[in-house]
Each structure stands twice: as structure tokens, then as C-alpha cells.
Amino acid sequence: MMCNDLDSITDALAGLTAPTAPGLADRIFGSWLTAPSRLGAAFVAFTGAGVQFVRSAESVRGDATVFAEAYRDRFGRPLRPAHRAPARLLVALQRALQGRQTPVRLDLRGLSEFERDVLTATSRIPAGQTRPYGWVAREAGRARAVRAVGSVLARNPVPLLIPCHRVVRADGLLGDYMFGAEHKEQLLRAEQVNLDEVAALARQGVYFVGSNTTGVVCFPTCHDARRITPAHRHGFRTIGTAVAAGYRPCRHCRPTTETV
Amino acid sequence: MPDDELCLALVADLDSGFADVVRTHERVVYSVALRLSSRPADAEDLAAEAFLRAYQALRGYHSDRIASLRLRPWLLTIVRNTARNAARDAARRPDLPPAFEPAEQPACGASVEQQVERDDVARELGAVLAQLPEAQRVAVVLRHVVGLPTSEVAEVLGCPDGTAKSHISRGLHRLRALLTGGVAGRTDR
Structure with missing residues (x-):
């Protein structure tokens, strides 16, 4: 290299100016x-x-x-x-x-690991079904962090795209929604969730529904639970009583992770 | 757009003003970031992070402070600090395998031989620049790569003008020593 006097070194240094980085502004804004x-x-x-x-x-x-x-x-x-x-x-x-099942790329950087786990679990709830906050906590790997799940979902950066409106209270009530409880109800009804039936079951103390032909027990809004004919339908207050009665937890809606 | 106008634009509307700031200074910021990152692939991360830090700082500033800001040296100070933090964090973590960097496309106009020679010069110079102590490297890059006046170099380094000048000159002499054999460069350490 011919850089042995200071002038040629400064000349060469001036040549090190970079071209504009393409897309830099897109990474900032x-x-x-x-x-x-x-x-x-x-x-x-x-x-x-x-x-x-x-x-x-x-x-x-x-x-x-x-x-x-x-x-x-x-x-x-x-x-x-x-x-x-x-x-x-x-x-x-x-x-x-507008509610169609379409994958959208999400930018969830900057969220904590727990927040991301909660949102990922929530994103797995199918349209037309609901899950309790406790279910999300368990699926996110922190079964006891039920209230924390509520706080995370109340701050969901991408509602509708991650359907936090499908997460409801365990007692059959819908619970709050960042845009107001009335909108939560409106969204769920539009997805054909039978909220009146869920409420009626809850009034009888029923939070899980099983079929005595398949021996499978589900959340009442599970796709599989809705197909059970009334004659074969059995209600349970807890998953424990269903399991004690010989029912197996549904593999789709996963009302419990305990293996039986 | 000159810096005083940029500051007024920031006061009037932070986000659209900041778009002007990025447009005006991205080349200088990126050029400096490229020389202060250990790997070229990190330079864009460094430049973007420095701009974001600048933005976050501006959000907390009173409009008087923004209006009187010396924008370019301020931005480059943030680039320097961000690079130091990144270097410190990297020293605490084990090395990742170097990312594959595709060779740059030769620019049109220059013959292949000229371009190859220029790339060789740039690569060698970049490599020896990286061997300078941090203050000298920053001083040389600011003064001679992006052509800042000595007063702004001093501002970024946070030292008097005379000290900045001596960093620049020591840096240049050490560069020469490194380029011509590398032994003499050690004497003034």
C-alpha cells in the first residue's frame, strides 16, 4: 500500500465515507x-x-x-x-x-418473555371459542400468574390480530376488554360463541362439558363440545370431577394438562 | 438542511423534524458507525440504535434545549457512546461466529482493477483504524473520514480543542506506523 506519508493517508481516509445505508430510516421509524x-x-x-x-x-x-x-x-x-x-x-x-384466519407478521420485539408467551398462547384460541385467563397462564408456562395474564392482555399491542377478546373469566362472565366489555361481547357473538348457553351452564355450576359416548371432556365452547347431542351431554363443575368419572380431557381445547 | 433549521423543525413537530434529521445526517452517522463497529454488519444496528436513542432523548427535552442543540456533534456523541456500550457488552459475551458478508458489488465507472485496489486500500485502512485506541480512532474518523472541523471533534470527545488536535495527529502518526511496518506505532503508547 502506498500510504506512507500523512497526506496520502488522509486522502485514503476520506475515501472511507460510506454510502447511505439503504433502509436505515425504515429501521428507525x-x-x-x-x-x-x-x-x-x-x-x-x-x-x-x-x-x-x-x-x-x-x-x-x-x-x-x-x-x-x-x-x-x-x-x-x-x-x-x-x-x-x-x-x-x-x-x-x-x-x-375483519376476522378471517390470515397469518399476519407481527413485530413483538421489546416485550418480555412472559408477555410474548401469553400472547402466543392467546393466538392459539380458535375463532368462536373462549378460554379462561387461567388456561392462558398455564399454556404460557406460569399456571399461577392468572392476574398477570389479565394485565398483559389489557395491554395487548395487537388486539384482534391476537384475539385477547377470546380470553374470559373462569366463572362464566366475560370479564373486561381494553375497548370495553360490550365490544368483547359483540366480537364473540359475531364469532358464533353461544354466550347465553355458556352463561346458563355457569348458573348451574357447569364449566366443563363431556360426552358419554366419546368419554372426552371439554370447555363448553370447544368445537368438539358443541357437537355433543343433549342426550349424551354431561356437565361438570371441575375438571377433577370429570376425570374422576372416567373422562379424558380434550386434546384440542386442553382443559387441563394433567395426563390421565 | 442546516442544523439550526433542523432544530426549529424538531421544535415544530418532533416526528417530521426527526425525519429531516435522519435524512440529513444518516450518511455521516452511518459512516462513523461503520468505523466504530467491530463488524460491518453491526454498523446499521449501531446507526439505527443511535438515532432511536437520540429520538428518545429529544422527547424529554424542553423546546429551548432542542432549539439550541448543536445537532451533528450531539448525534455523533450518541453514536460514540452507543458503540462503547456495544463493545463493552460484546466483551462480556462470548463471540458469535462472524456473519457471512457478501463482497460488495463493484461500482460502475471504475475499472475492476481500480476498484479492487480501492477495496484493498479501504480494507487495510479499516483494519488498522480498528487497532487505534478508542479516542484516537474516533478523532481520526470524525476529522478525516467524515470531515468534521476540529471544534466538533472536541465536542464529541468532550475535551478541549487542543487535546482533540493531538488525538487526531497521534492517531494519524500511529496509522502511518502501523501501515509501514507496525513496530514504531507501539512507542507512543
């Missing part, structure tokens, strides 16, 4: 847009890694600045309007926000 959802218009923020934040327009009084402020407080990132949303993301997002 979040982008926002509005999209129709099952709760009316929704504000959505996303990064290159996926959807990061969803709020119904109603919950931020239809005000983009309120949404942006909530986003900045939470993620510490500047936000700009999305001028060119990735087309595939947009299509998937619109389908998912």
Missing part, C-alpha cells in the same frame, strides 16, 4: 395507516418486522395524534404516515382485522 376492522376503523402501526400496534379509532377518539402519542410513549420510536405499505401486509392485515 414506525409507519401508521388506518384500516377497516371488526371494531370499525382502526389505526395500525408497523415496522419492517411486522405489525406492532393496533387500536380502534373509537378508543383514540378518532384522533391520529392520540394514537401516535400512545405509540411513541410505548415504543419510544418516531412514527410517520405509511406512504407505501407493503401490499401483502396490507391485504393480510385487512383480512385479519
